[in-house]
Amino acid sequence: MTEPDNLHQRFDKVWRNLPGWGALAAVNHTSVGRRFMVTGGIFFLIGGLLAMLIRTQLALPDQDTLSPGLYSQMFTMHGTVMMFLFAIPILEGAAIYLIPKMIGARDLIFPRLSALGYYCYLFGGIIVLSSLLLGIAPDAGWFMYTPLSNAEFSPGPGSDFWLLGITFVEISAVSAGIELTVAILRSRTQGMTLSKMPIFCWYILVTALMIVFGFPPLILASILLELERAAGMPFFDVAAGGDPILWQHLFWLFGHPEVYIIFLPAAGMVSTILPVFTGRPLVGYRWIVMAVILTGFISFGLWAHHMFTVGIPQMAQAFFSMASMMVAIPTAIQIFAWLATIWTGRVVYSLPMLWIFGFLFIFVIGGLTGVMLAMVPFNWQVHDSHFVVAHLHYVLVGGMLFPLIGGLYYWLPHFSGRMPSERLGRWGFWLTFIGFNATFFLMHLTGLLGMPRRFYTYGEGAGWDWLNLLSSVGSFVIATGVAMIIIDVVLHFRFGRKAGSNPWNADTLEWATGTPPPMYNFASLPEIKSRHPLWNQPELLESIPAGEHGLTQIEHGRRETFGTDAITGKLKEVMLLPTNSWLPLITAAVLAVLCVSLLVRSYTVAMVAAAVAAVFLFRWSWENGGHPKAAPLGDKEPEEAPLQSRTTDGSGLWGMVITLLADGALYLALLFGWLYLWTVAPNWAVPDESPISLPMMALSGLLLTGATWWYSGAVKKLKAGNDSGLESRFWVATGTGAAHLALLAWITFASPLATTEYTHDAVLFVMLMFLIFHSSITVIATGLQALRVRFGYVSKKLPYEPVVLRPMWIFTLAIFWCSVASFLLLPIAWGPA
């Protein structure tokens, strides 16, 4: 047996999935990423099928193939499935699969979190789709405008399926966002400074951060609307002091960034593939990085362009109109950087390139109509018409699906070790491309001729007949194109010729894993010297599997990868990665039970499920640090760098901080809602006297302040190498925190909050529950830390975990006092509205 084979055997033993059904316990990013992508592909076909039904209904005037009610379910589910169950998850899956390989890591750094994300996505998707089979699917449109989606106008469970199921699915998006951010920042291979990072990683980094900030407003909105439907808390009900427009603000506060969350990873694929097939590095690298970051920022400032017909103030319309047009600048920078790359290079015609040309063609049209739509007077005409339907499909199909299929063909040899068929692939492309333009190009005209979207039928005299017929024919051509692609992909697994390693002569590290990749990606972790490692260090293709680089010890049986500095890529620590685990599947299953029990309104079951899920989640964190199943003291320590649990600045701390950013965004969305209702809601009513006792809140806050101060002091001493009395310090913090929590809970449930009568009181209730939730987690986690000190899993040699928990204390403290100031004191200062 040769040395590389021998090395492979030893690594494979540690990294492979469990056999048979045990594969369900897999946590490694290659398996999880593949599952995400295959599942996303299946949801895409289901979403496509719904689109065919919609087009069948609209092919001729006055048709009644579908009833109006069924038609409403179809288009609502088409949008929902394509956005939430296909576009976002499949791109997450691609990022989960590719990122560690591109940055030279063996796995993502929170593998169990990726697996949990996958199962939440799968179960959530199944729950949402089951409503379709039961004939009770959501039918208020994929943006669920209230009051149409509330309990009065949508009395069935359709809206609940949407609100609960999609929120469940979003757990996976947010967890992937957090994980990808930290992985990109902290686990790049040695020498990969931020400026040597593959461009795709920049795109994913920005996307991941956008998910972290963009999803919480929707999660909050969904929680509020579900509370309104299930518990009668009137957040969006004008009569009680709420406002339906608040839903639109929160929805689009998420919804617009989401468009870029979908577009950016796909654009990242374009920026990755284009240089490979022009043989010219992307010289506009810095420009593009800047453009991508700029897109991220601007995308949060233009949500109201979906609301120009709502009647928002003129100045605001002018601002959002300008901001919406501004986003054309970073997009144009990217397009011209790509064109310049083509200009200065030599194009190799291959399937992936064909899809990229298709992307350029379609996406440019979508971008131009986007600038048109940002023009307010024009928007007043075509908003909610088929012009918008055409525009959004040009942007999303052109900007996402085409690069995605280009990427599929590009990375297919990586997944399977085989090459796709050029001939079938070209048929697939041309059918899809022609079909797409036939369906959607003249749909712009359909809209200008006055056909609103979401019409289940139209009369003969309206002048839309031939346009709709053309669109319907086109949609069936797309379907044959997609069928061609599927056949090609399926056949290639059997008949494709062998790919070998690096078949396209690419520059990025994922092609150094061999095709298909081993579970551990790299037997040895290289130090890279440039942005194009495989172009400048081609010897890596041999030297990596031969074990000539770092971290080749495997006898200890631990999964490990390097942790490096966020900016310089200098080696900092050896990260210990968890192995196969059933916890993600079990936790997700319990969460699914929670979701279903909320759907059927069986709240006792829901409470039990929530408690069980919490137990599993805390159990999750137990095998860490010095636990015998992790890396106990006295084991052989790695040579290159200290093990992460022996340090105080590891990935856990980073993960905590990024999680708190998402959490903070959720809190800010709530604060925004409060201030919005206070200033804008037509019938906002404030009780004469605050229902919440201010002195009691102050007392509870002082206890929390004391606990946080005490805990921080203990962590400071620990970091200085002093762990005497650590356990008792933690118990004091736990006890003081528990006293604060008890008082807070008492205030919440003893206050005379009229949550079903006044929006004001309902918002206060949600704010208090938000505080209780955070205080509980912090207190329980601190108690667990005290126990872990007793068991010897945490000590001055293992100071990692208490450091991770400290930002949680500070966050809990910050939101508490911020709430006292803005929810209780500010109104007093302001006086009655």
Next chain:
Amino acid sequence: MATMKKTLAAATVAASLMLLSGCSGPYSSLDPAGPAAGSVAALTWAMLIGALTIFIGLILLCWYAVRRNNEELSDAEAQRIQNRWILAGGIALPVVTITALLTFGIPIGHSLLPLPLQQGEGMRIDIKARQWFWEVSYPDTDIQAINEIHIPVDTPVDFHISSADVIHSFWSPRLGGKIDAIPGRTNVLRLEANQVGEYSGQCAEFCGGGHAVMGFTIIALSAEDFEAWLQQEGAETND
């Protein structure tokens, strides 16, 4: 020769007629019948032509970039070329386009607002949207109607629009843009018809199962006919 010319002329006329008729229709925003729709239609054409020009330019550029005979470039030269491209196409092009658009667009938007009239008097009609019909009432009279709105021609009419249940949107494309009907709020939309006639309208915001059949008709009458109609309706209501 002469016949060929004739055929050609006939074909051209037929083609333009087809093109024009392609843009007409009872709901066509490209077949305006009032000042609001007229200025937006002009804006639409200007933007469509501009967008098409940029699009064709880009495609030709891309085509040429792919096709042209490529000399060997040093990295420094390539860098220079790319910087130039990005500055010209990525920054200058959108900045110029956006500035031009906003310079023309913001005044148009402003002119469509229901601001106080400089001369003459407008009229007011109240609209209450319901699942799935429109309640029309004329303030200071007892006249009520469903889905049928009579207005005088050449007079700015301010529609005060609200909703009794879910969100709807009031849209008569040949007269102007749309505005949402929202419970708890009243939005004002100013429309004016230049010609006597009937103008179709419909709900544009999805409002449930009857969304597609929530149409209305605006009937523009000459000033005299409108007065007569008001008298007659008023009398009927008082009976």
